[in-house]
Every structure is written in C-alpha cells, then in structure tokens.
Amino acid sequence: MRKLTIFLTITIGWIFCLAALSLAQAPTLREQLVYGLNVFNGKGYGGGFAPYTEDTIYLIADKDNTISANITLVYFWPITGKYVAGFQALNEKVQGTLEILQGGQVIKALKKEDNTLYYPEGYWGESAIFYQGEEAHAYFEKFTQAIEEYYKQISEFYTAQTEYQKNIDEFLNEIKERRDKGEEFTIEEIEKSIPREPKQPAPPIFYVTAPKKDYVINLPLGRYKIRIRAEDGTIVQDSEKELVTFTSRRTGGTGYEIIPGNRWTRREACDDPSWLIYAAGKNTLYFSPFIQDEYNELYYNKLLDPQNPGREEKWRWVHIQAIKDVTLLFSKGKETLQRIVRVPYYVEQIPGPELGYEIVEFNPEEMFDRQATFEGYKLDLAPTLEKASYEINLEKREGEFFQGGRREVRLVKKENTQSLYIFSIFPLLVGAVVFVTRRRKLGS
Incomplete structure (x- = not known):
C-alpha cells in the first residue's frame, strides 16, 4: 500500500511538472491573413478580429460595419483558449x-473608404455614431479644433492661476498690515474684495477617432460570402469567408443591471420580468434600467468575438439604451416605500493597507477633474424590513409605468444559514455509512 502511494505521488508530480513546462513554452507564431473588425453591436461599436480558424463573420443587418484584411x-x-494577433509585431x-x-x-x-466614430458622451460613453467620407473628416476636424481650444484655455488658466496666487498673497499681506494698524473688517467686506480664483476649463465631452x-x-438580412480580389485580378489566398447578417427577434424590452454595493464590480442582470431578485440582511443595490433587444445567442456572441462559443437554439437579451427619465418605485403591495431618482455615482478607493472602496454621490463641482463611474437608482434595504416579497417598477409620470419594468424583490433571512451546511454534508454522511457497511460485509 505504501509503495502504491509513493508511486501515485511521483506520477501526479510528473504530470504537474510536464503541464507547467508546456505552459511555460513560448507560443508558436504563424503568419496569416486575418480580418480586423469594427462592428455595430446594437448600442455602439466594438473591435476584434477573425483568425483563419473562424470561417464565418457575423454582423447585424442594415447597419454600417467596417472590416479590413x-x-x-x-x-x-x-x-x-483563443488565438491572439500580434499586430504590433506585424500589421501589413x-x-x-x-x-x-x-x-x-x-x-x-x-473599395476602402475613410471612416470614423463619433462618441457624443465621450470615449467611454454608451453610444457611438458612424461617419464616412467627407463627414468623417469634418467631425474629426471639429474634434481637433475643440482640443486645440481646450489647450489654449488651459494655458490661459495656468497664467491666470499664477496671477491669482500673486494677488491673493498681496491681499492677505495687505489685510494683515491693516489689522496690525487697528483696522477691523467684516466678513462681507473681505469676501467682496478678495481676488477670485479662476475656474479650470472643462475638456470637450465628445470624442472622435482619427479617420x-x-x-x-x-447588408440586409441574409447569408453571403466575401473575398478580396487583388489588383492583378487574382483572389487573395485565405481571404474567403462566410458572412451572416442577422437581426433581433424581439425589441423594446426592459432589463436591469444591478450593482451590489458591497461588490460593485460584480454586476448582475435581471432581463426577464419573471426573474426574481433576492437580497439578504442590510443591503444596498444600484439599479440601471435599459431598453433591450433579444438576439440569437450564437450570432451575437460571435459578433462580439468570432472565437466566442454560443448556442444557435438559445436567445439572449442585449442592453441597448439606458432608461433615464423615470422614477424607480420600491413598493410592498399597494404601499410605495421609496421613490428613487437617477443619480451619478463615483467609486472612491479608500487608501490604506486594506483594499477597499466607497460609493459616493458624484459632485461635478468638487470632482471637476473626474468622471462619474456609473449612474443608477440607489435602493437601501434596511435590516428592519420584513422578510417578505416586494417589487420595483419604473414610473414615467404619476400613475403611468414603463412597460416591462416591474420586478419582484424577495428579502430572505440571513440568520441560521449554518443549517444549510448540515444539509449539504448529509449526502456525504450517507455515502460514508454505505461504504463502511459494505466493507464490513465483504470482510465477514
């Protein structure tokens, strides 16, 4: 028995060593033709590439998309488990x-055309608009001029800031000298004559990519093939691929993105009205409602990345546009417990040896050099709330609700959760009893 144990230990050790060596080996680089993609995903544009191993490219029908070989x-x-392109090493x-x-x-x-993307809410905004030809150059020129004007204002601001610092020092020295001589001032007199600090200019909100x-x-809905014909009339090797354009099955649904206050990076979705939202104990949830469309899972996953897996028989909801001009109601039966408005929030990292953060309401005047992390409806669930069924809904105007916005919220007890471990261990105990009983029978 001891020899068998030693043999198994050595064998398993060798397996792990070989696995580690295989992972440490440098990847094999292969030169190949790939298609670079910048595709419309329902609300904006996203990039990616289709390697040689993927024979089909998926695009949303009747929308502008760009590809390059x-x-x-x-x-x-x-x-x-995916192929990676080394564009920095070679990009011909x-x-x-x-x-x-x-x-x-x-x-x-x-033929190739000039194109650009215009982000009205900034590069990290939720939407992007596609322009091509002369419009692409016109919008990029507009962005370039806005940036130049901003840098000019920044230069003027720094000059004014230096002048302000000089004036404020002179003002404080003057006040001190006059007070030393016995003069007295009211707060109103000081505030009236104190130099005003210049306001730092804000950068352009919008962003435009270089053409x-x-x-x-x-293309309209359908199945196609693409290929590249070289200038000498021949078909470029490995340039032939299938092309599928698809559209949504259902549109105009209402979905939620839920951000837990205690783990804001682990966002969850509640896209179907039949889904329940569970919460336990003292909790804070931030809700972001969206208009959503339903797409084929395989097609949409392949749209985001041609190497993504997916199931052709399944469907998925996709958040298209944020719902903003509504009030979120938290109710129990016919009683409205909270009426919540949409507010921008900023996730502030807490300094110190322990990693932590705090979600605070975004103040554009105090945080002029930052941007809000997210916007949402903050729902505080007090521990004193009865463990029962509640609901949220979206109210457009008093008594008028947003279609499909209702969701059921269930508060569950957090006490005595250790009893769940007993139930999970029970099958193991039964298995152990059966094992021991059989061993005794065999031994007898």
Whole structure:
C-alpha cells in the first residue's frame, strides 16, 4: 500500500511538472491573413478580429460595419483558449477590392473608404455614431479644433492661476498690515474684495477617432460570402469567408443591471420580468434600467468575438439604451416605500493597507477633474424590513409605468444559514455509512 502511494505521488508530480513546462513554452507564431473588425453591436461599436480558424463573420443587418484584411502573426493562448494577433509585431494591410457574393454571384465590389466614430458622451460613453467620407473628416476636424481650444484655455488658466496666487498673497499681506494698524473688517467686506480664483476649463465631452480606411459593409438580412480580389485580378489566398447578417427577434424590452454595493464590480442582470431578485440582511443595490433587444445567442456572441462559443437554439437579451427619465418605485403591495431618482455615482478607493472602496454621490463641482463611474437608482434595504416579497417598477409620470419594468424583490433571512451546511454534508454522511457497511460485509 505504501509503495502504491509513493508511486501515485511521483506520477501526479510528473504530470504537474510536464503541464507547467508546456505552459511555460513560448507560443508558436504563424503568419496569416486575418480580418480586423469594427462592428455595430446594437448600442455602439466594438473591435476584434477573425483568425483563419473562424470561417464565418457575423454582423447585424442594415447597419454600417467596417472590416479590413491584414497580414499579421497569430498564436494560440491556452489560458483563454483563443488565438491572439500580434499586430504590433506585424500589421501589413492587404490591398484590393472586397467582393461580396450571394448565390455564387458578386453583388458588391467595395473599395476602402475613410471612416470614423463619433462618441457624443465621450470615449467611454454608451453610444457611438458612424461617419464616412467627407463627414468623417469634418467631425474629426471639429474634434481637433475643440482640443486645440481646450489647450489654449488651459494655458490661459495656468497664467491666470499664477496671477491669482500673486494677488491673493498681496491681499492677505495687505489685510494683515491693516489689522496690525487697528483696522477691523467684516466678513462681507473681505469676501467682496478678495481676488477670485479662476475656474479650470472643462475638456470637450465628445470624442472622435482619427479617420482610417476600411471596407464599409451594410447588408440586409441574409447569408453571403466575401473575398478580396487583388489588383492583378487574382483572389487573395485565405481571404474567403462566410458572412451572416442577422437581426433581433424581439425589441423594446426592459432589463436591469444591478450593482451590489458591497461588490460593485460584480454586476448582475435581471432581463426577464419573471426573474426574481433576492437580497439578504442590510443591503444596498444600484439599479440601471435599459431598453433591450433579444438576439440569437450564437450570432451575437460571435459578433462580439468570432472565437466566442454560443448556442444557435438559445436567445439572449442585449442592453441597448439606458432608461433615464423615470422614477424607480420600491413598493410592498399597494404601499410605495421609496421613490428613487437617477443619480451619478463615483467609486472612491479608500487608501490604506486594506483594499477597499466607497460609493459616493458624484459632485461635478468638487470632482471637476473626474468622471462619474456609473449612474443608477440607489435602493437601501434596511435590516428592519420584513422578510417578505416586494417589487420595483419604473414610473414615467404619476400613475403611468414603463412597460416591462416591474420586478419582484424577495428579502430572505440571513440568520441560521449554518443549517444549510448540515444539509449539504448529509449526502456525504450517507455515502460514508454505505461504504463502511459494505466493507464490513465483504470482510465477514
């Protein structure tokens, strides 16, 4: 028995060593043609690439999308189970005409066009608008001028700040000298004559990407093939792929993103009206309601990243647009317990040896150099609330509710949760009893 134990230990050790060595090996780089993607995802645009291993590209129908063909180095990353492109090491643009085929016939031949993305709420905003051609250059020029004007204002601000510091020092010295001579001042007199500190200018809210040349694809619902025809008339090797354009099955639903106050990075979704929201003990939840559309799971997952898995028979809700001009009601039966408005919040890191944070209401005047982390409806659940069923709903106007916004909230007891461990251990105890009983029977 002892020899068997030693043998198994050595074998398992060797397996782990071999696994560690395989993970430590440098990845194998392969030069291949990939398609760079910048696709519309229902609310904005997202980037990615389709490696040689993916034979199909998925796009939302009747929307502007851009793709580009590049020669780059690709390697497999076992940690994520996906292929990674080394664009920094090699990024050679493939020239030619992109042909789109349907039913074996070429229906479109596309040349590269200038295009840009306009983010009205800033680069990290929820929406983006696509522009191409002359409009792309016009919006980028507008952004460039706004940035130049901002830098000019910043320069003027620093000059004014230096002048202000000089004036405030002179003012304080003057007040001190006059007080030393016996003069007295009221607070109103001092506030009236004190130099005013200049206000720091705010940067442009919107953001525009620099124009770049890509193939712009906008196709109706259907199945197609794409390929690149080189300038010499030949088809570029490995450029042929299937192309599927799809659309939503249902639109205009109402979903929630829920941010727990004690773990704000672990956001949860409640997209179906039949789903229940469970909470225990003292809790703070931040709700962000969205208009949502329903897409095929496989198609949408592949849209976000062609290497993503998915199930063609399943469907998923996608948050499209934030719902803002409503009031969130927290009720029990016909009694409204809380009426909550939408507020911007900032997640403030707490300094010290222990990592922590605090979610505070965002104040644009005091936090002029920062941006709100998120916006939402803050629901405080006191521990004194009866452990029962409640509900939330979205009110547009008094007595008029947003369709599909109702959700049931159940408060559960947190006491005596250790009893759950007894139930989970019970099957193990039964198994142990059965094992011992059988061993005794075999021994007898």
